[in-house]
Structures are given as C-alpha cells and as structure tokens.
Amino acid sequence: MELQTFKSQVLPVKDKLFRIALNMMRSVEEAEDILQDVMVKLWDKRAQWGEYRNLEAFAVTITKNLCLDRLKSKRMKGHFDIQEMELDSGTVSPYQRIELDDSVKTMVRVFEQLPDQQRLLITLRDVEGYSYEEIAEQTGLEVNNIRVGISRARKKAKEDYLKIANYEQQ
Template structure:
C-alpha cells in the first residue's frame, strides 16, 4: 500500500479510533498517544493490509488492544475529562445548563461503572453506530453475546443512573 492509498483508506478512521481510545482511557493525552501508536502500527503493516477483510475492524481491534495494554500497564485514574458543554438549540437558562451538566455527569459515572467489555460494546454500537456483525468481527464475540452484553450494559447503566437521581424518602 502506497502513501496515497494509506491516506484514503486508513487516515479517515482516526477520528473514530480516537473516540474509542478516549472512551476507554478517559484522557485526551493518553488517547492521542494510543492513536499515534496505532497509526504507526498500521503504517508498519501497510504492505499486508490488503490481506485483511476489513481494515476498519483491524484498526478498531488494534486500538482496543492498545488501550487495554495501557490500562494494564499503569494505574489508571478514572478521571472524567468533560469539557464545556455546548448547546446549539438556542437559549438555555443557566439553571437548565446546570441540570443538563449534572445529568451528563451522572450518566458518565453510570457508564464508567460498567465492566470494560460492556463499555466497549456500548461505544461501538451506540456511539460509533457499528452493526452487530461488524462488532462481532472486531471483538470476536458472537452476535447473540453482543446483544445480551448490550442489553445488560444498558440496563445496568440505567439502574445506576436512576439510583443516583432518585431521592429516597421523598
């Protein structure tokens, strides 16, 4: 694979790979490092990329493994890197902004409490929009296992969110 073909087939994946890395590592800097390492690995394998059914699936598998290695090699502090939320639906009152921000923080907390595999499945399906068969290629899981994992992840996240938002005794 020549440079121009690499630019057209692999470089468009970088935003998706970054989002996956960011969701797993919770740090912009670490996600950028992981993405850079994966791009270097893909460049090193450029002559063999034509032999893969899906370069997309290969890239996601490599970024997932890179992030898991990073998480195993360091004591990862679960920090939530939330940048200022933008609201483009017109005027929103300051109170509503605070409510939305708090709600987002609670949802992220519920999401972070999920096991790594469930977070990955939600990211691939609900954030990235992959189909079940594409997720199966990337994770090595059976489609039925993916469906069950997603169902359990969504249910657990919903319960954790509702537990945080309910006010017992009222």
C-alpha cells in the same frame, strides 16, 4: 501506493478511532497517546493490509487491543481501584469539564464507570453505529455474546443512574 491507501482508508476513520480510545481511556491525552501507537502499528503492518477486507475493521481492532492492554497494565500497577473506580487524578474526561444538565453529567459518569468490555461494546454500537456483524469482526466475539453484553451495559447504566439519583435526593 501504501501511503495513498493509508491516506484514503485510515485517515477518514481517525475520529472514530479517537472516540473509541477516548471512551476507553477517558482522557484526551491518553487517547492521543494510544492513537499515535495505533497509527505506527497500522503502518508497520502494511504488509498485512491485503488480508483484511477493510482496513477500518483492522484499525478498530488494533485500537481496542491497545486500549485494553493499557488499562490492564494500569490496573496491575494499582493505578486505580477496580471497584471504587475513582479515576486517577491525572485523567479527567473532557465530558466532565463541560457545562451539562445534571442528569446528563451523571450519565456521563455512569458510562465511564461501566466495565471496559461494556464501554467498548456500547461505543461500537451506540456511538459509532456499527452492525453486530461488524462488531464481531472487530472484537472476535460472537454476535450473541455481543448482544448480551450490550443489553447488560444498557441496563446497568440505568440502574447505576437511578442509584445515584436516589442517593442524591436523600
């Protein structure tokens, strides 16, 4: 019974969960690592599935939490500098490796340097297309705060982009 539920409700959202983890962790390897944990955790908590209106929101929440925890503990260990945000050498986002227009390439970089919370919100809204209500359910934030966070992220991305573009022109 549970196996069927798992197959019919969790497997179809695996790519979404992967994208969320990838945008948070910025490395395929780490995203896959997180997702293994997400799946095991979801399975572990199968007794609680009934409490959730849909498993998808629950799965997104678990993914989000694991990513934020992992990022936090990496930072505590001093794996990378918060302000400089030079990604540690072990992690190279797959988007940095493909052939892209310079402007898109810059924007990919800009996105990856947004604060964790902003990357999360942009991923949920602009990549996955969730409604504000759904995001509220997944993140536990209030709709208003979500709007503000998303607005800030969108504006910041473009500011950062222009800074880099101007700098490179000089």
